[in-house]
Amino acid sequence: MKIGKYTLHVLETGSFALDGGAMFGIIPKPLWSKSNPADEMNRVSLNARNLLLVSDSRKILIDTGIGSGWDEKFAKIYRLDQSNNTAQSSLERIGINSDDITDVLLTHLHFDHTGGSTIFQDGKWIPAYPNAKYYIQKRHFEWAINPSERDKGSFIQDRFVPVHNEGLFHFIDGDVPFDDEIDFITINGHTFFQQMIKIHDSSNTILYCGDLFPFTSHIPIPYVMGYDLQPLITVQEKKKILPRAVEEKWKLFFEHDPKVIMATVAESPKGFTIDKVFTELP
Incomplete structure (x- = not known):
């Protein structure tokens, strides 16, 4: 798939699992388990899916997946499975290595989005993409290095500090363009100053949603994660984004949905729903 000067590639970097109740907040299990069945520990499956944009001059990675180097306890708690895919193996399949990446656009610094930003080598954590600039909202970084007791477990310092x-972080301040075809859009419901990535040209728009819509099943307005720091803000953000996505026929990119890579959205009297589903890039 091409958008403007960029050729897009999906990178699957493994899967993991989180508590279903935490993923769906106040929504009762009999409702969310229809679309996202839970295992014996009440965990639901999540993919760690990223996007690579390639032009003549740039190779841009959006988020870095859950990464590698986790201990056995972590892997067991989160049912981590990278037997088929890692970021490195997915890059190698399309003939790219870590040194080729020029830019890393990070939605936010939770471990499942930035875990692959560093690697453990020679007894220390170092940047996984040494030739890249890493882009993050400045105010989100400031929160991540001094988070609250409620969310500090989501920020693993070795994965971004x-x-x-x-000196590889390039700090962004608010809703600004990266270039003519990539824009940053900040949101604050899930965590403070998360940034979605909008990729667009005259005929196509993809919104890389981060954790505003982890699954396709989070499209309905009330379906908000228990992890969100400001759930009512998430509701307002969804009510702002979804009508525009319908009107302008955006394709929403899902980082965590186990099956669906992208989808368009429709509106009915009952609310917003998934319309056309993509299990691979068109």
Whole structure:
């Protein structure tokens, strides 16, 4: 798939699992389990799916997946499975290595989105993409290095602080363009100053949603994660984004849905629903 000067590639970097109740907040299990069945520990499956944009001059990675180097306890708690895919193996399949990446656009610094930003080598954590600039909202970074007791477990410092120490972070302030075909859109419901990535040309728009819509089943307005710091803000953000997605025929990119890569959205008297589903890039 091409958008403007960019050729797009989906990178599957493994799967993991989180508590279904936490993923769906106040929504009762009999409702959310229809679309997202739980295992014996009440965990639902999530993919760690990223997007690579390639032009003549740039190779841009959006988020870095859950990464590698986790201990056995972590892997067991989160049912981590990278037997088929990692970021590196997915890049290698399309003939790209880590040194080729020029830019890394991070939606936010939770471990399942930025875990692959560093690697453990020679006894220390170092940037996984040493030739890249890493882009993050400045106010989100400031929160991530001094989070609250409620969300500090989501920020694993070894997975992003070494990037800062090497001077590779480029801080963004608000809703600004990256270039003519990529824009940053900030949202604050899930965590403070998360940034979605809008990729567009005259005929196509993809919105890389981050954790505003982890699954296709989060499209209905009330379906908000228990993890969200400001759930009522998430509701307002969904009510702002979804009508525009319908009107302008955006394709929403789902980072965590186990089956669906992208989808368009429709509106009916009952609310917003998934319309056309993509299990691969068109």
